[in-house]
Amino acid sequence: MSFNVLLVGAGEINFGSVEGPWNHTLRLERKLSSRLRVIALVDPDTARAKSALEGKLASGAAPSYTRCRIFPTITEAAAGLSADERPRLVIVGAPPFARGTDISGQDLELQLVQAFPDAALFVEKPISSGPVDASWRVAAELERRKTLVSVGYMLRYSAAVQKMKQILAHNNITVMGTNARFVMAYEYARKLPWWDKSRSGGPIIEQATHFCDLSRYFGGNIVLSSVSAHTVEHDEAPGQLSAKRFDEEVIPPEHRLPRLTSATWKYDGGAVGALTHAIALHGTTYDTEFEVYADGYRLKLVDPYNAPKLHVRRPGLAPEEVYSFENDDPFFGELATFIDAIEQRTDTSHVLSSYNDAVRTFEFTWQIRMVSDTSAKSERERRMTA
Template identity: 65%
Template sequence: MAMASMLNVLVIGAGEINFGSVEGPWNHTLRLERILGPRLRVVGLIDVDEARATAALAPKLEAESQATRAAWSACRLFAAVADAALALSPEQIPQIAVVGAPPFARGSDVPGRDLELQLVSAFPGCALFVEKPVSSGPEDACWRVAKVLEGSRAIVGVGYMLRYLKAVQMMKKIITENSLVVMGTNARYVMAYEYARKPAWWDKTRSGGPIVEQATHFCDLSRYFGGDVVLPSVVAHVVQHSESPGQLSAKRFDEDAIPEENRLPRLTSATWKYTGGAVGSLTHVIALHGTTYDTEFEVYADGYHFKLVDPYSTPKLYIRRPGTAGLETHIFTDDDPFHTELATFIDVVDGRRPSGDILSSYVDAIRTYELTWAIRRAGERSAVGYT
């Protein structure tokens, strides 16, 4: 593909991950506009909710930027992939599909929950950028999807954007240059819950729960540095919603409407063994008020301690090296990992970079998904043992 050629993009999902919200930095369509500029041609927006899709498209067609209006001028709304396949002309066949629909609609071979399979069947050769987690369904179904994707030879990337942080890549570089062997990882994710008001998020049968749905990024970072996990080694304990430490005073919705067995644990503490011998740990807590989260990720190796603080906002990396008592500090004030991951993905599609530059493959993302479920299940087993 010539570098200056138009790139046809099909957007799946008219929600926050693709179009942004006041609650977070995600907004894939904005990054696509910035990266591709006049090359971008959005050929379709697929969402079962026509009103939501119409509302998402309207600001694009009315944007101040002429390039944005041009990019979206030919966009058509569809309720399903099959509708798009029937309606799009040969000149409109997408080279990239951005799959930002909820996880219950993907990662499976069950009809209606098989977006990836629908896309590679309808548009052979189309590259897929898939959101995380890869699914909310059974892990074995994800592996069947992976086999089909491998056979299709489609370029596939999964949106674990924290791997692309400059701080994370600095850590990786130091570990590689010094031939370090990771001894352990420690992830800590403390959520500010006051403005989490969607009842579906608090229902683990709908959201997957705080580990599968939210802590998935830190589980993925853990695997990125520690390697594959011995899943039977995972041990976890939880603070249940019904226990005294689990009572929350700043909820802004009615949790009583959710069946008790479906409510979220307030704290999950997990440990596991990596296949290479290292040990990993994760603490996820629903505790803080307001909007500011408290997140840290640590890596230990002989002579070295890395601490990544606030990776979602202004990442700070603290490093202790051999022969020093103090910490060197690196602050990254202008780093957009969403932009970097999408720009990298597009470069691979264009043939300017090798496929290995996509830092999160579909298979790798399934292994992270498996870890999150292993933690959730271990926590649920321990809770039963203490009731």
């Protein structure tokens, strides 16, 4: 029996790029094989959509796309699809400024549940770049409609992350603290909207969101009032970047990204968390680590996006244990798990990132952004009066 899928967004999230491992269509093809029937591709840039579709029709996956039609809007897709073309799954891979709120033009999820009330939604992270209160209203509407939703925090599905969870559960460990470090290689990041925090939300909301989500996954909910954050700004001496490949001058100064953000906070359960995000490295190789501390234990996850390794220190054991997970594909894991949940419907417990939970991560990243903006403003005023 065929499985109807509607794609929203013809960019790298759904179709891949040379810059990273995102490529949802590739995982759909692997999971569903000949059952996959992509019935529509929605993107206002119809030329880009046509190019993406032509690439698929020229590939070995062509049978899954032969009946795919291109629409510029959800409304036109709903009007143009027949009853047997209604999607079971919608992949929402449009940019975050187009989704996650109830504001007209930024409300893709609400448009989709109105047009296709029986479809499940897979929504990319972060859920939005708009106001948090609007995202909570979307969450309430999705819950009211009983829409099955999964959000793309794929690191939760990583075999390394699940190994960490197993170690904690098996040894009845209470987490004492978490420490996340994300150092970006920026030389080939040339998309102007990404460097404009009025459009992207900023590097914590848009990029470090995965590590903020991992922090919550291990530490629990955040005491938002406890968040403290400081930044190195673009106009400070340590913030001068020598390998930019674009003209940052076209972005208003107040909208330019901080080069480094350092944040700390308290968890509801008493543990403490920390995050450092830096735009600092040249080339293409990022430097990312995530640590969990507890009595007698230190779990350190290195390079979770590409070739994950987990270093484990246990009580009374030396040297530390090292586990490698190079062949793991958490992108496949999250989509495969969600498709299984759609087909079974009775058991959604393996869907690890619900929409409500993703809003909590979004709320947390916004808190870091707001507190760091306030800190930067105070520092700027201090320098002016010094």
